[in-house]
Each structure stands twice: as C-alpha cells, then as structure tokens.
Amino acid sequence: MDDRSGSDALDGGGLLFLTDEQLLKGSEAMFFAYRGFTADPDRILADSGYGRAHHRAIHFIGRTPGTTVNNLLAILGVTKQSLNRVLRSLIEDGLVESRVGTKDKRERHLFLTDTGDALDRSLSDAQRARMRAAYSAAGPEAVQGFRKVLEAMMDPDMKRRFNRMREGEKR
Amino acid sequence: MDDRSGSDALDGGGLLFLTDEQLLKGSEAMFFAYRGFTADPDRILADSGYGRAHHRAIHFIGRTPGTTVNNLLAILGVTKQSLNRVLRSLIEDGLVESRVGTKDKRERHLFLTDTGDALDRSLSDAQRARMRAAYSAAGPEAVQGFRKVLEAMMDPDMKRRFNRMREGEKR
DNA sequence: TTGGAAAGTCAACATAGCTGACATAAAATC
C-alpha cells in the first residue's frame, strides 16, 4: 500500500502547499472516517434499541459520574428537551440513576447503574479497538498529528472544555 | 499554548504506549472535532432551509458531475428512499439537474445548476477555511499524520472508494 | 417575602434516517 498517502499536500521542507482540491479531500476523509468511527458502536446500540444520542450520554456520564444534566447539556450541545428524552429512556430502562442534589435540590446528579456500566464498557471496548487499530496502522508520529489537527478543528469553547477534561489523562 | 498536546500518548522513541483512557480521549477529540467540522456549513445550510443530507449530495455531485443516483447511494451509504427525498427537493428548487442517460436510459445523471454550484461554493469555501485554519495551527507534519489516521479509521470498502476518488488529486 | 432565574419536565412538531411494497422502463439473458 502507498505509505505516503497525503504527503503530496506537503513539500519536503515542511511548508504547506495545499490546493483547494486537497483541502476538500481532507473534508471527505473526515466524513468517511467518522462513519467508520461510529460503525461499531452503532451496531451494538442497534441491538439494544438505542442510538448515538444514548451512546453520548452514557459515555459522558460514565466518564464523569455525578455530573448534572446542565453539565451534560453543555458538553453535548443539544437542547435540554432533546437530552431529557434520552435520559428518561435510559433511566426507565435502569441504565442510569438520577439523584436529586443534596445541596441544590433543583439539580439531578447522574450515575450509571451496573447495567449501564456494562453497556458503556461494551461500547467503549469497540471504540477503543477501532482507535487502537487505526493508530497502529498509522504509526506513532501520525497519532500526534491526528490529535493536533482535531484539536485545532474544534470550536474554541469546545477546545477549552476538552482540554479541561483532559487534565486527568496524564497517567 | 501547550505545543505538545497529545504527545503523552507516545514515548520518545516512537513506540506506542496508549492507555485505555488515552484511546477514549481520542474518541472524544473525534466527536468534538466533527462538531466543529460541520458547524460552518450547518449555519449556511440553515439559512437555505437544507440539512447535512443536502450538503453531502451537493458536495459529491459537485465533485463528480454526471454521477448516477446509484453511484451516489454507494458513496453516501443511505437508502435510495432517503436520498430520493433529498434529491427531489434539490431538483424542485433548481439546484440539481437530473438528465436521463444517453447510453442507458434507466440511469439519471446528476449535475449542479448555476444556483446549485453557488451554494456548493459557499459551503466548500467555509469548509476549506476551517480545514486550512486547522492545518495551519497544527503544522505540516501533523497534516500527514491526520490523514493517515483518518484513512486507517475508515471501513475497508470506504477506504478503497476514497483512494479511488483521490486519484485525480495529484496535480 | 416575593419575584426572577435556574433546573428539569411535558407536549408538539420537523428532519432525516429506516423498511417494505410496488411501478416503470430499459437492459440483459434465455
């Protein structure tokens, strides 16, 4: 296989020579890659009768247990009404537990139940496997570049939020 | 700003030491970046009363004028009923033209009208600007890595299709 | 103490996926 794919977007010295065509190809790569990225979780979710919105909720509740609905809204970037429908079904099905805040009783703190944690694990296992395979195929330097471009592509607010979330990452 | 973001996923020599946590952070980066990636086109589309489905159709018709419905179906990975609804509205609104095939009269060949081309330009300008900004911020080596990981993340079928589409890219 | 803001819920609607069934026309095959 061609190991230099994408390298024609660069000159040897490191200066960027990107044609409009090449930039659009980057967009297409993003589109097709995102499809691959969601394919495995989508299959698992379909079996459980859930969709991507449920996946996102489960994922972020799993990573930050006790988070409030409002917090989740800011991360997911949807309306509270839309999120509420998703949360309601997850709570009804016993995957998520909602506890009224002790300090502020308006707030609901969200936790995964054991069942919810099991689905979370199954989904994140699949996603990790895909990421790991892609990283291995692309090589270590590629991973650094990948992360840099992704972060630069985020809206500034999201980038800030993302980097705040990343704090705990360093071993 | 921290220029080494993401570098903690690597040791100096280039071997991968990726924890489960770090792989999941890669997934989150993908999620947030995709949101940024679609944000500008989404705003433009909202003004015209269209959605992402219309964007995708316009994009690929613009890049491969004369493509058939079947071709588009394979690229977009949706059902013909779903695509048909989108195409019908684009044709009714005069953005896309559908011509009966000369050789095979069952086929419809799709083209952008001048109006369609104008919207396509406006959308791709926005998307290119975002890609260019991200590439500039991340640097040239990062762009190579970005493309490599994205390609490795695609499903094999899509990767093949994508690379076939890329042929014309090399000036 | 009261009035506004914040958190969450319920109702109703729109978009864009999906499946299934069916129609038409053209091409390919027997």
Next chain:
DNA sequence: GATTTTATGTCAGCTATGTTGACTTTCCAA
C-alpha cells in the same frame, strides 16, 4: 420474443433525534 434483472422512483409508515414553547419546582437575592 419472452423472461429476468437492474436502475430508478414513489407511497406509506416507523424511529431517532433535533427543535420551540409552556410549565413546575426550587433557589437566591433584592
């Protein structure tokens, strides 16, 4: 020439996930 396959389009109906608007409960501060 008759039959089958292919390409496309359409109708009906379902689901997931967005939206806005109106409402309740709770908190806090003037």
